[in-house]
Amino acid sequence: MTTQSxxxxxxxxxxxxHAHASSANGHGASALGSLDFVTLLNQARAGEVKSGLxxxxxxxxxxxxTPEQLGRLSAAADLAEAHGSSRGAFMxxxxxxAMDVPTRTVTGEIQADRTGVVDGIDAIVTVAxxxxxxxxxxxxxxxxxxxxQPMNTSLLDALSRQSDTRVA
Numbered sequence: 661m662t663t664q665s666x667x668x669x670x671x672x673x674x675x676x677x678h679a680h681a682s683s684a685n686g687h688g689a690s691a692l693g694s695l696d697f698v699t700l701l702n703q704a705r706a707g708e709v710k711s712g713l714x715x716x717x718x719x720x721x722x723x724x725x726t727p728e729q730l731g732r733l734s735a736a737a738d739l740a741e742a743h744g745s746s747r748g749a750f751m752x753x754x755x756x757x758a759m760d761v762p763t764r765t766v767t768g769e770i771q772a773d774r775t776g777v778v779d780g781i782d783a784i785v786t787v788a789x790x791x792x793x794x795x796x797x798x799x800x801x802x803x804x805x806x807x808x809q810p811m812n813t814s815l816l817d818a819l820s821r822q823s824d825t826r827v828a
Contacts, residue, residue, distance in 0.1 A: 722768065746762060
């Protein structure tokens, strides 16, 4: 890993990079030389990298969570952030919790037993029960964004033709 890519990783998730580097081989920052961005990103998306960042409940959020639930939410927030989420709805123990992912701040509870619209949510994250083996699940990207899905070639062709006519 180059110095520039290590700096970028620190900027994206300083604590996460340090935590991973320390746990990679027990030698702290020296582990950075063996890591590359793609490997670290894949590990983060698989839930293998933990930031250690605490989740807090905002004043006025009116949400009661145990320390154990906050710990599980922290691990789920790491996974959500690795998948690009900035504001998530976290389903935990029968509750649906709204969280600002980058700041790890719970902003309220979403009332799922009523009809309503909750905007500004870019991910729904399921958090396994405390006694489950896998405390977090992988969030799948929308099928249109998945590299395993075939591209919409007719849309790409139409966009390409539209772009070509603007140039001429």
